[in-house]
Amino acid sequence: MPAGAPRIFVSHLAGVAVFDPNGDQVGRVRDLVAMLRVGRRPPRLLGMVVEVLSRRHIFLPMTRVTGVSSGQVITTGVVNMRRFEQRPTERLVLGELLDRRVKLVETGDEVTVLDVAIHQLQSRRDWEIDKVFVRRGKGGVLGRRGETLTVEWSAVTGFSLQEEGQGAESLLATFEQLRAADLAHVLHNLSPKRRAEVAAALHDDRLADVLEELPEDDQVEILGKLKDERAADVLEAMDPDDAADLLSELPEEDKERLLTLMRPDEAADVRRLMSYEERTAGGLMTTEPIVMRPDATVADALARVRQHELSPALAAQVYVCRPPDETPTGKYLGTAHFQRLLREPPFTLVSSVVDNDLPPLAPDASLPAMTSYLAAYNLVAVPIVDESGSLLGAVTVDDVLDHLLPEDWREADFPGMEGAAHAH
Known part of the structure; x- marks a missing residue:
């Protein structure tokens, strides 16, 4: 629903059909899931409880919803069929x-x-x-x-959480506005019992973001206390390179069990990353950079760059490939930098603004090679291309920094966190 569109009363959504982009019915809306917030701030709507044809109730995140009206709901077509389980911080609206x-x-x-x-x-x-x-x-x-x-x-x-209330709800509500790295710092300083309680109450996407910022020991500890199905959901929500790093710390049996529970396409990306050496470009890269076809326009590229879930480093440049326009099979043609895109008319083809003078790196490139490349060309990301010329992914500057800093750098206090770390 575009900004400024009429509000929708939730009673009108009860029982309406949910369709995928092809017009096939996925199920029907049975409830909506919201998260209350401290004071009188409006609750955030997390998603919908949808009853699919098998009568199973699943969770449909609002980020997967592309259209809502009193007569129908349209999804992106990517639906997780695992059974919905209500979390402590969630409220069923109906x-x-x-x-x-x-x-x-x-x-x-x-x-x-x-x-x-x-x-x-x-x-x-x-x-x-x-x-x-x-x-x-x-x-x-x-x-x-x-x-x-x-x-x-x-x-x-009579709705909202009380600030003096106890439990994970109030703690999470208090730290709702923190960046993932700051919330991770808070969790690291909690007791193992309390850390597990807070992790259990976090939404999958939020927990995935926080896990990516925690030391490896904390990651393994938290993941080990989740049910297998939820652990697989959280791994799917993580960046593939971070999920691969976390899984590599687990015993082989646990690793295979969780990979089997993940969606096949998500598991395939993670398995591919785990096949590379840890401190090489292949081991550090993400498999989900912005990839555009040569006939895409600058307007198309800028629309992709504006996507909220992209990190600033990934949004800084677009990789132009011949179809198929996805890793690891697209033929790499060059890079279109965000700043250059801003200077061109919207109808310009991205193929006409690519920078093809900069050579990409191979997946076996070492950490010093990546560091030198980023520093020499003043870049925040570098494309990784195999011998056949296919784009495999991209390594961002934050991935490189993670491996250049001391292993315990996440455990150190840094400006702005002294108060938050002890507020619990």
């Missing part, structure tokens, strides 16, 4: 928020929640619950129904 008794902040009147409205933020990635439709008085079959009104989420009390 099942737990509707029919609840809350109070109006201004008057103190007790009201009943009849419905809530959701809308998509301007970032076109996050969704929030921003309106509450309520009825004054207790009502009922014999009682007189009071007036109904729609108010802002902040105008009612």
